[in-house]
Amino acid sequence: MLTDLYIFADSPLHRTRPGIKIGVLVLFCTLLFVFEGWVTLALGGVAVALCLALSGLRARHVVATLRPAVWILLAIFLVQSYLVDILFASFVVFRFAVLILAATVVTATTRTSEMVDGILAGLQFAPSWVPKNQIALGVSLCLRFIPLVLSVFHDVRQAQRARGLDRNLTALLVPLVVRTLKTADEVAQAIHARSFD
Amino acid sequence: MAGLQVESRTVLETRDVVFIALFAAIVASLAAFPPITLPLAGVPITAQSLGVMLAGGVIGAVRGGLALVLFLVLVATGLPLLPGGRGGFGVFLGPTGGFLIGWVFAAFAIGYMTERLWHRLNYVLAFTICVLGGVVLLYAIGVPWVAFVAKIPLSTALTGSLSFVPGDIVKALIAAGVIMTVKRSYPIIQPKAEADSAGRSGRPE
Structure with a gap:
């Protein structure tokens, strides 16, 4: 994709x-x-x-x-x-x-x-208050997250299809959002543990 | 938690950047959802503007708005992240460019209202917020844009856009349900007020 x-x-x-x-x-x-x-x-x-x-x-x-x-x-x-x-x-x-x-x-x-x-x-020419590192981090994280979100979505849809809920957007979106939010928190902790910020 | 004693000079903590990137990715992924055709309107609706409502309602005003800014930057760099594999600078110059720009403000407005009403938030309130930000405000930006670039009267542009409103109402209904469930199970937004009525801090866990 x-x-x-x-x-x-x-x-x-x-x-x-x-x-x-x-x-x-x-x-x-x-x-x-x-x-x-x-x-x-x-x-x-x-x-x-x-x-x-x-x-x-x-x-x-x-x-x-x-x-x-x-x-x-x-x-x-x-x-x-x-x-x-x-x-x-x-x-x-x-x-x-x-x-x-x-x-x-x-x-x-x-x-x-x-x-x-x-x-x-x-961005090198941008004034110093612009958070350059964080912008770079955001762009690269987002490119990595897109395949992750798609694969989580695929898993969730398989699971909900077994329950006959794969046409229900709420039943698809809630697990998708909660699971990826948890992953995001883990990623944030991993970055923090490596003293990026 | 991450960033508990991070120096206060940075505007965003790492955790915020991660959430911004995540919701930009979620909005991008929603373009790949199969479009649902509404029986009464006959207009195919895509789930992407649902992601706009979720970004505001789940991670709040500033982060939600920035997530959409990041998403639009990636679209502009040529990634085919819009429904039908569209992307690149051309989409901003097309007639519907105003709606894309409007997503940033819609996500911010939805996030702002959600933060303000966080402790009193219920399904009806969340639905109202999604309609105000994701329909009223969004159309207030997108419709004049169409009218200007396509040189048609405002009223004609408005009538033409009205056929999309039923789909957006359905999306607001779904988004409100998701926002309420995520609020109960994995809340991210920390309201401005330091403590709620029980004296607990707004932080999860």
């Missing part, structure tokens, strides 16, 4: 540092909203298409990213063409597509580990 959305390839975009990519993405999105209009949007669309081609993403990747958003975009399109006109509706929907694809370029060309490293490296 814990595979990121990274797409393996070698391109200039893959080699750019995560911080720069995120910065450019934020700038790009802001510009699209500040200079609103078909010309900016078309330029943005061309830029995103170039980046997509450059980073080696295939059409199926593009479809896979846009598919979850299709229904809500369709709803917005219908509402807008009813309220204003079809031209404006397609503008709004097209802008969403460009924004989502621009973000996809960053996500698909950057490994999660690089991104996390980038965040932690960026």
Whole structure:
């Protein structure tokens, strides 16, 4: 389950540092909203298409990213063409597509580990009151806890299925939460015993 | 217990960080729950916003809110932790981005109200808290966001979002039950008041 959305390839975009990519993405999105209009949007669309081609993403990747958003975009399109006109509706929907694809370029060309490293490296410049060690601990613990929670959930569901309760969310969630809270307390004590803090 | 005499200059103790990481992981795992389709609304609901209510109601305001911040950071780094394997920066730029940001405030608000009413908390109260934080406040952030980025009138955005309310009410019902059971069996929240009516400290065990 814990595979990121990274797409393996070698391109200039893959080699750019995560911080720069995120910065450019934020700038790009802001510009699209500040200079609103078909010309900016078309330029943005061309830029995103170039980046997509450059980073080696295939059409199926593009479809896979846009598919979850299709229904809500369709709803917005219908509402807008009813309220204003079809031209404006397609503008709004097209802008969403460009924004989502621009973000996809960053996500698909950057490994999660690089991104996390980038965040932690960026924290070095943060003021001293920011608890850097604790942020690093939280991020790495969370990545470790996700498989743990899933495996506890699997156990609990097996047990409740034997009682005919595996469709009952309360009967699944209470043991899941209590068992993982106990584990978390043990982990906290183990970290404390090793004098991390 | 861990951190009993830890220097007071750190804002969060290690135990708090562990709980924050745990609830970020629980919210992430809830995306993998099979979605339940409500018979009356026909809208598939996912269990993920249930995790938001639980984060506030089980580990409290500050930790619950930070757990959601951590979760959203991991989503932004490109992990497919949202239902349907969505993730990355794109989800914040999409129409429903406001609801994701709103989760942080919803978890904080639910946690704050739960801490305040800890000794008097019962099922009805917990349900009311979950509805106020997880539905009223969440929609107050998410709906104007949709209206702004999709350029539709506020009223249209509100009507469009109303079909999700029955599902969220069901989730609040479930969350309230879980919060009350966990409060009895493994309480984590320590209310601001030092001692309850019997003079015991709020600490478990």
